[in-house]
Amino acid sequence: xxxxxxxxxxxxxxxxxxxxxxxxxxxxxxxxxxxxxxxxxxxxxxxxxxxxxxxxxxxxxxxxxxxxxxxxxxxxxxxxxxxxxxxxxxxxxxxxxxxxxxxxxxxxxxxxxxxxxxxx
Numbered sequence: 340x341x342x343x344x345x346x347x348x349x350x351x352x353x354x355x356x357x358x359x360x361x362x363x364x365x366x367x368x369x370x371x372x373x374x375x376x377x378x379x380x381x382x383x384x385x386x387x388x389x390x391x392x393x394x395x396x397x398x399x400x401x402x403x404x405x406x407x408x409x410x411x412x413x414x415x416x417x418x419x420x421x422x423x424x425x426x427x428x429x430x431x432x433x434x435x436x437x438x439x440x441x442x443x444x445x446x447x448x449x450x451x452x453x454x455x456x457x458x459x
Contacts, residue, residue, distance in 0.1 A: 347418065350418065350423065354423050354426060357426055358426070365429075365433075368429060368433070369425055369426055369428075369429025369430065369433075370425050370426075370429070371425055372425045372428040372429035372432055373424075373425070373428055374404065374407075374408055374411070374424075374428055376428060376432060377404065377428045377431055377432045377435075378404065380432050380435055380436060381400065381404075381435065384435060384436070384439040384445075387439065388439070388442075388445075400449060400452040403452040407427060407431075411424045411427065434448060435448065
């Protein structure tokens with residue numbers, strides 16, 4: 340990964356370390372993911388669960404997504420580093436997609452997202 344040189348060492352090292360753990364396919368899937376992409380996946384999962392009559396009300400994570408979006412805005416403004424946010428949105432999108440076929444795991448993720456939002 341070609342991390343932005345303007346990043347403080349801690350951020351740069353964290354992003355580089357994270358990227359080294361990704362497969363080539365994961366890296367390619369994540370590197371351009373936006374918050375809008377993540378929201379589209381949430382909506383698609385919600386629709387699919389509705390068809391299966393297993394609706395999990397994924398709108399409950401909207402507060403978490405908004406908080407993360409605000410955090411992302413801070414990173415963009417103060418660190419001038421918008422390219423690292425894809426490594427927040429991409430993994431979240433992946434986890435939601437991977438858990439979407441199992442209501443137990445989806446419920447656990449929603450609880451985790453809600454808990455993180457309340458801590459912030």
